[in-house]
Amino acid sequence: MVLEVRKPRPLWEILFSTHHTDVGLLYIISSFVFLFMGGALAMTIRTELLTPGPTIISDPAFFNRVFTVHGTDLLFLWLLPFAAGMGNYLIPILVKYKDMAYPRLNAVAYWMIPPGAALIWLGWADIGWYGYPPYSTIRAPGPAADMWIFGLKILGLSSILGSINFVVTILKCKHPDMSIMKLPLFVWGILTTSIMTLAALPTFTAALIMLYTDRLGVSSFFNPAMGGDPIAYQHLFWFTFHPEVYIFFMPAIGMAYDLIPKFSRKPIFSYASGVIALILLSIIGFASWAHHMLATGMTFTEKTVFMIGTLAAVPMSAMHVFNWLATSWGGRIKFAAPMKWTFGGIALFFAAGAGGVVNTALPLDFITHDSYWVVGHFHLFVMGTISFIFLGFMYYLFPLITGRMYNERLSSIHFWLMFIGAIMVFVTQHVLGLFGMPRRIYDYVSDPDLIIMNQIATTGAYLQGIGMAVFLYNMINSAVRGKPAKMEDPFEIGEVYYDHRRREPH
Amino acid sequence: MGHTIYEWVYIGVVVGILIWVGADSWLVEKHLEEIPEEATTIRVVAQQWFWTFEHPDGTKEVGELHVKAGKAYRFEVVSKDVIHSFNVPYFVMTMDAVPGRVNKIWFAPAEPGEFLIQCREYCGLLHYQMRAKLIVEA
Ligand code: HEM
Ligand SMILES: [Cu+2]
Ligand SMILES: [Cu+2]
Numbered sequence: 001m002v003l004e005v006r007k008p009r010p011l012w013e014i015l016f017s018t019h020h021t022d023v024g025l026l027y028i029i030s031s032f033v034f035l036f037m038g039g040a041l042a043m044t045i046r047t048e049l050l051t052p053g054p055t056i057i058s059d060p061a062f063f064n065r066v067f068t069v070h071g072t073d074l075l076f077l078w079l080l081p082f083a084a085g086m087g088n089y090l091i092p093i094l095v096k097y098k099d100m101a102y103p104r105l106n107a108v109a110y111w112m113i114p115p116g117a118a119l120i121w122l123g124w125a126d127i128g129w130y131g132y133p134p135y136s137t138i139r140a141p142g143p144a145a146d147m148w149i150f151g152l153k154i155l156g157l158s159s160i161l162g163s164i165n166f167v168v169t170i171l172k173c174k175h176p177d178m179s180i181m182k183l184p185l186f187v188w189g190i191l192t193t194s195i196m197t198l199a200a201l202p203t204f205t206a207a208l209i210m211l212y213t214d215r216l217g218v219s220s221f222f223n224p225a226m227g228g229d230p231i232a233y234q235h236l237f238w239f240t241f242h243p244e245v246y247i248f249f250m251p252a253i254g255m256a257y258d259l260i261p262k263f264s265r266k267p268i269f270s271y272a273s274g275v276i277a278l279i280l281l282s283i284i285g286f287a288s289w290a291h292h293m294l295a296t297g298m299t300f301t302e303k304t305v306f307m308i309g310t311l312a313a314v315p316m317s318a319m320h321v322f323n324w325l326a327t328s329w330g331g332r333i334k335f336a337a338p339m340k341w342t343f344g345g346i347a348l349f350f351a352a353g354a355g356g357v358v359n360t361a362l363p364l365d366f367i368t369h370d371s372y373w374v375v376g377h378f379h380l381f382v383m384g385t386i387s388f389i390f391l392g393f394m395y396y397l398f399p400l401i402t403g404r405m406y407n408e409r410l411s412s413i414h415f416w417l418m419f420i421g422a423i424m425v426f427v428t429q430h431v432l433g434l435f436g437m438p439r440r441i442y443d444y445v446s447d448p449d450l451i452i453m454n455q456i457a458t459t460g461a462y463l464q465g466i467g468m469a470v471f472l473y474n475m476i477n478s479a480v481r482g483k484p485a486k487m488e489d490p491f492e493i494g495e496v497y498y499d500h501r502r503r504e505p506h
Numbered sequence: 507m508g509h510t511i512y513e514w515v516y517i518g519v520v521v522g523i524l525i526w527v528g529a530d531s532w533l534v535e536k537h538l539e540e541i542p543e544e545a546t547t548i549r550v551v552a553q554q555w556f557w558t559f560e561h562p563d564g565t566k567e568v569g570e571l572h573v574k575a576g577k578a579y580r581f582e583v584v585s586k587d588v589i590h591s592f593n594v595p596y597f598v599m600t601m602d603a604v605p606g607r608v609n610k611i612w613f614a615p616a617e618p619g620e621f622l623i624q625c626r627e628y629c630g631l632l633h634y635q636m637r638a639k640l641i642v643e644a
Binding site (some may be wrong): 051060061134135139141224435439441 | 510512513516517520521524527528530531532534535536538539541554583587588589591593595598599600601604605606607609610622623624625626627628629631632633634635637643
């Protein structure tokens, strides 16, 4: 196996292993595979929208399937598995335990991902990543929608099993000398994420079963013709998936807390406020789900309640940002790849947060709702912020995983292509939304403003695509041929690196 | 610990801005929610993948809606099949058409002109083409 540079092991030893670094490695590799697959679909979408009218896809149904699988893939097969992989790799090391609490359960949770992913990719559904009924129940063709439902069900179970394992490992297996207020903030990030997952996901699990029985025609939870209510699904769905955005985000917050003090060579500004903000965020994240439904015909009171719930979560994110900036303030910052990505991510987070407040302000939401604005907004978060920090963390862990160093110049090219690309795509998408372009459309009105903006966005997406190709080359080439890393302190920042001897488990 | 005072000041400023944004939006929205008494009611029927407009006198229009400038209109938005969303970007009107529900929204165009009506909720194959024309007459 390429990645085991020091002592090559046969592939099946890693595949059948239950050791946390091996399972972590599998999670990380598959998450990158799905990042590239989902990215290919993104390029397809942007190319189709380069010009009005059919560009490269002649059938709108195909386009609808592309954006459905793109969204489902990147949220559930890139963000979640990557965080789980890094958690697996580092949590036992950081809490000083020999492995995860339930190593075999851990491997089972991982091995649920390939079948779930296969169902989603082979099903190739066209119901959008949130599968709203009645479209998904009465109009969407089977077996595509059924396979999507089962795929998500398996991925949800995997995520619940993984979370149980993290909670038990962190709370029960941590070294007895390590009090809970001594846990690194990365561990706190994974802990709060896992607890939120356990609280949020069962609701969606129920919703999926109801969706499926509705499709079978044995129930009518969401069918108004038979006394059901399609909006009920939206409540169940967003009760899981609004918190889910924080589930995606909190591991990245933890990673930023790990990287910034090290690369600023300064202690963290306020550990306590980091912990408090993580805990509060994980609670208040549940108070805002229905802001995705402001245009469904809610009463004024409902709209007010959810506006307040949404705004209440903002100070916690602001607190993290303050903490990061205060930590690096006046430090001797080393702008190696991990730090560059984290700072880039924070910069884009600022923009995305400001956009979020606009979405939340009631009358303004009706301009932005279901328009390209929303697409720009959440991509600034999931791509610009979360994925940026994830990629930075990947560079940071590269020496630990492979024993070699990546190429810093290539990582810099990767970063700048992605950063400029992100601004070109996502900021332009905000403006497209203000011009009234709806999301999830195969074709747009042939208006000169819309055409030029779509072309800017597509160019930005191509820059990002080139950036990711550079990244792929850098990772593979450096894993095979990179110069051996100095394992005690590979980044020469005078800080203790993780315990690399954990790489040789047996 | 003296420097944590900055953190509190900063959080205070953030909370202050949010309260201001929230209060202001609440006031504007409250104003927008009040439908004028004299508004004419038009029924907007969404279905895959076109719009039908029913005037109070019983006339129906498909794909086009004629209204008069300077008058207020109240729309009752309904759907015959899946969820759609009635959207006139120029007048910032967005209201989902949900089967089993009657959602209301209103507007009062001041100037004559022609504007785009479109669907903003993904509703299947021809969602992108579910458009109509709003014609405001003098
Ligand atoms: C922490 C990271 C965040 C992520 C990953 C995220 C993600 C998303 C996503 C995926 C959507 C699209 C929903 C859809 O499919 O229609 C969305 C919409 C929205 N977001 Fe965020 N969001 C984040 C933070 C925020 C913040 C901080 C706010 C408010 C201050 C906010 C307010 C909203 C609102 C109101 C909408 C609904 C817009 C609409 O469709 O009308 N979000 N967000
Ligand atoms: Cu529609
Ligand atoms: Cu539609």
